[in-house]
Amino acid sequence: MQTNLADFIKDTPEGHEAEAILRKCVHCGFCTATCPTYQLLGDELDGPRGRIYLIKEVLEGRPATEKTRLHLDRCLTCRSCETTCPSGVEYGRLADIGRHVVEQQVPRTGADRLKRIALREFVPRSGLFGTAMGVGRLLRPLLPRALAEQVPHSSQAGRWPVRRHARKMIVLAGCVQPAMRPSINAATARVLDLLGISLVEQPAAGCCGALKFHLQDQEGGRDDARRNIDAWWPGIAAGEVEAIVVTASGCGVQVKDYGHLLKGDPDYAAKAARVAALSRDVAEVVLAEAPALQAILATKVAGRPTRKIAFHAPCSLQHGLKIRGVVEGLLTAAGFELVPVRDMHLCCGSAGTYSLLQPALSRQLRDNKLAALQEGRGERIASANIGCIEHLCTTAVIPVQHWIELIDEKITESP
Structure with missing residues (x-):
């Protein structure tokens, strides 16, 4: 062109x-x-x-x-x-x-401007978001249906293993996931613990920066990246951290892009490139440990009934991170049967804040995606991104979970 x-x-x-x-x-x-x-x-x-x-x-x-x-x-x-x-x-x-x-x-005005400011200033603050989510759950029965759909039921994290391995990885907590699904990172920690890896969160880290960046506060998004780099850097510089694990594929795309976003910052360019290189989606981490995982699963899968699962590959996983077929292979190895899903390449309509800013289009995409996911009569839907999971949960007739939670269930259930 x-x-x-x-x-x-x-x-x-x-x-x-x-x-x-x-x-x-x-x-x-x-x-x-x-x-x-x-x-x-x-x-x-x-x-x-x-x-x-x-x-x-x-x-x-x-x-x-x-x-x-x-x-x-x-x-x-x-x-x-x-x-x-x-x-x-x-x-x-x-x-x-x-x-x-x-x-x-073309600057925004009125309600549109205020809504976007509220989203980029409120959602990335995990403490404030968590408090609001708790209040929302208490008031859920009284809320209008459209708003109540955005407030998920509470979920328990479960046990987080104490650090006991020489191998150490840091996991991004993120901004909304700790309040909405603390079980995801806890399940990841349990799975990696059995694979000989200790997983830790750094409290000083927070939102990956994607939310502000894509709501046109690009410098605010870069500041979020700088804060995370500062939180993770001591362990990286000391050679203690093997990888930065991201369990939300949408955040993973952003963290892997830190090197590009901060390439013009002389104070952070090299550090950002290093963090980006260390960033791993949890699927990449588990795949690298597949032989050890298969050995653990061998005693869990044999003789047990196969459960049917529909897998929704988030756009951030398959198009952003370009990770395709990996999660499906891990779930199959764990004894799950994956039902066919048509139009796997199409978005569910979550897309960060899209479901709040373009609700009509988002609902159409969600309904189309759920029709495709549920027509195979799977027992559950598995995905890899907190936004997609919560978006699909609003009207799904079967449970929606992160795929790592299914692996965790499989390897911790009694033989």
């Missing part, structure tokens, strides 16, 4: 990156076939190719409008288009650049 970027951006780092991405696009349109919003709305401007044109026009100097912003707002940033693209167009990064420019040209 030919480009002629405007003076305000062409000689900036963002301009150089955007131009390189735009020049890869060959207008083929393969991306539209796998775009969830294009499938729902049938509008070229609500597909990747159309949005690329919109961003290109803005970067070349055409003023953005509220209509430009609307089409970019409707994008889930699921990155399914990246998986489909034969030219390797990094649409997600281009969208970040384009949205930032559009926000500057």
Whole structure:
């Protein structure tokens, strides 16, 4: 794609990156076939190719409008288009650049502005979010149905093993997961403990930064990354930390991108690159220990009835982290039968804060995804991202859990 970027951006780092991405696009349109919003709305401007044109026009100097912003707002940033693209167009990064420019040209006002400010200032504060979630659970019977659906029932973490192994990994607690599903990290700690790895949380760490970054507080998102790096760095510098484990695939995409986000910061660039290199989705960690896990499972699987599971691969796992087939293989090895799920590549509609900012589209995508997940008559749905899990839980007729919780159940049940 030919480009002629405007003076305000062409000689900036963002301009150089955007131009390189735009020049890869060959207008083929393969991306539209796998775009969830294009499938729902049938509008070229609500597909990747159309949005690329919109961003290109803005970067070349055409003023953005509220209509430009609307089409970019409707994008889930699921990155399914990246998986489909034969030219390797990094649409997600281009969208970040384009949205930032559009926000500057067309500032938000009124309720829309206030809602986004509230989300980026409230949700990343895990203590405040946890308190609010507790109050919400008490008032759940009195809340309107649409709001009550966003308040999950409480879940117990269970036992967290004491540190006893020479091998040590740090796990990201995150911002919403400790209040919504503390059981996920605790289950991960128990599984890794049996595999000879001690898992610890660093209290000074917090939100991965994705929420602020994608709500156009990009510097706030970078500050969250810097805080996490500071919390993790002493153990990394001392050679005590083998990996940074992330159990929410959406957060994992952000942490793996720290090196890119902070490459222009002379104080953090090298540290950020190191943290990104150490970042592992929990599936990657467990896969590396597969022989030991299989030895443990051998006594648990034989002679036991097979349970049917439907696996929902979050977009952040399959398109962002590009981890495909790994979780499915681990669940199969643990004695679960995975039922077929159609349209596995399509988003469930959670997409961070998308379910709150674009509720109508989000509900359509959720309902379509649940229909696909539940038609195979599995006993449970497994996923790999807290946002997807809670989004699907709102109307699912069968339980939805993180896949590591199923592995934990399997290896801790009596022989």
